[in-house]
Amino acid sequence: MIDAAGLRVMKAIADEGSFTAAAASLGYTQPAISQMVRRLEQRTGTVLVERIGRNVRLTEAGRVLARHATAVLAALDAAEEEVAAIAGLRSGRVRLMAFPSASATLVPRALALVKQRFPDVSISFTEAEPPESLAALKAGECDLAVAFAYEGTDLGRGEEDLDAFVITPLLDDEVRLAVPEGHAVAEQETVDLADLAGEPWIAGCPRCRGHLLQLTHDAGFRPDVAYETEDYVAVMGLVAEGLGVALIPDLILRTVHHEDVVALPITPASRRAIMAVTTPDLQRVPAVKATLDALAESARGQSRAPTVRAPEPAFSI
């Protein structure tokens, strides 16, 4: 019934003392004010203005509206400013999720970039494997997820509705074979997995294990999985002690070193794609977009070879 525009007009009249002055102060013409007051009066069923001679004075009801106008307009301005702050990256909160090995450098560097560029944007970060992070994204508990997919597989458990997501490839991560120093294949330029059919294997996370099974199956054997652990430091230790061999993504090798372990390219080459995932709506939120850009930039610095490519994902996902 009564709206902010009406209150603004009443306040202007109260402040300026005449319709004409009020119109000027609001950037309107005088008849606009005249009609606005008339409309307000017939809506409220009340006289709001006394016309005395050639100037006007507010009635009690008019003063009531003018008085409330201050509070209402201030609250409106506050809301507007707060939204503008979010739009202008002077505020905003991003809930980021990434799988553990992305947390090592890719994510920290992106966080630092955002912090440097938009100090008032805050990012909360949670570690989660792709299936969980995508579920969180879907559930609205997360704005941006960093996930990965091995070549030939998809992001989630295989039944995700990927259409609802926007996927930005960040980098390609080559999968290498980790063997102990002095292993029979340690001096080769590259290794054919079929040569390792008899070796004990060390498997990583469930999805990595799946990938291992896929690759060995393609190579014609079933691996003897001697150990399973999600901790790559442990994997390296096990390999170093000669307890088995393992497939390890290159990205991890950059942070988890071990003197007695050699990482070799494999044949045929296998990669995993690391990508940022969000929704079309969230991607348009400035703080999310800024974080996404920072991730892409961070990834550009991470890749050994400049593997940044077209916006389309490299794999069928």
Add this chain to the structure above:
Amino acid sequence: MIDAAGLRVMKAIADEGSFTAAAASLGYTQPAISQMVRRLEQRTGTVLVERIGRNVRLTEAGRVLARHATAVLAALDAAEEEVAAIAGLRSGRVRLMAFPSASATLVPRALALVKQRFPDVSISFTEAEPPESLAALKAGECDLAVAFAYEGTDLGRGEEDLDAFVITPLLDDEVRLAVPEGHAVAEQETVDLADLAGEPWIAGCPRCRGHLLQLTHDAGFRPDVAYETEDYVAVMGLVAEGLGVALIPDLILRTVHHEDVVALPITPASRRAIMAVTTPDLQRVPAVKATLDALAESARGQSRAPTVRAPEPAFSI
């Protein structure tokens, strides 16, 4: 840029959890909400709603708007209610002015009527002679004035712009001659002023004195004004002591009695018109209208003969 309607919509979405439910709760159709959100989003340049599957969720910016909506809508409702209270006579303040002798019964009775009917309407009351009360009305320091005009004169000092006022006749007040008991004319039914040419006169307020001079001039003499006082109790005392005769309005005689004074009709008869004066705008203010009506009703009870007449003033004013 952002208005109350938009906030109301955002709040409804936040509360209801879907566009359809929000529409229902606001009495709109679903597309109305859909479009409203779209407009808000392009105005603010911000994503306000995440569309996830077949339901929606507010973004941070959307939640900001929904949060502010509460405050803004509450303030708007408060303003509306306060104005409605004034319109509904559950509130309101009337500044009333009346000349002293109206204060005796006419005004108190009217005040009591208003108080009884509309306990929450408050009336402030100030005594003032017609010129001052009309000036106050014009200056906006008064909402309603009770004034009088002697037959053949006007309300103010003679140069008032009466078009700006709305005048409601309240009652006709006959002017009588007060003489001491036992005076030569005391037994007459009616008195011709010319018979009192040689008497000492007692004059009242300035305007009354002007009226006295007018009447005596018409009767063919100049009165010997022995005393002047605005206090009618004093006038009665002076008359009772035989120090002079005086013209006194009937209305005053009803509250100021004196055993030794006789009040007689005069020939030709002279009256003063008592009336309520306000402005067209103020007359439409409920509390003012209620007070005006109460004054008219009070006057109806005061008049000895039912002298209430057509809405037009009885005199040329």
Add this chain to the structure above:
DNA sequence: CGATCCTATAACGTCACGTTATCCGCCGTG
């Protein structure tokens, strides 16, 4: 896999709310 529940979009009507042009009344001034 179809029913159902949600949102998006198109097409459209209408009213709120601006504009310009003009009139009228008040008020100060030569």
Add this chain to the structure above:
DNA sequence: CACGGCGGATAACGTGACGTTATAGGATCG
């Protein structure tokens, strides 16, 4: 007292915001 300027009211009009109905599209569930 005529006149000019200032301020408000009104008329006529254009446009855009905002609602409607009808319909399509996609997600989710039995």
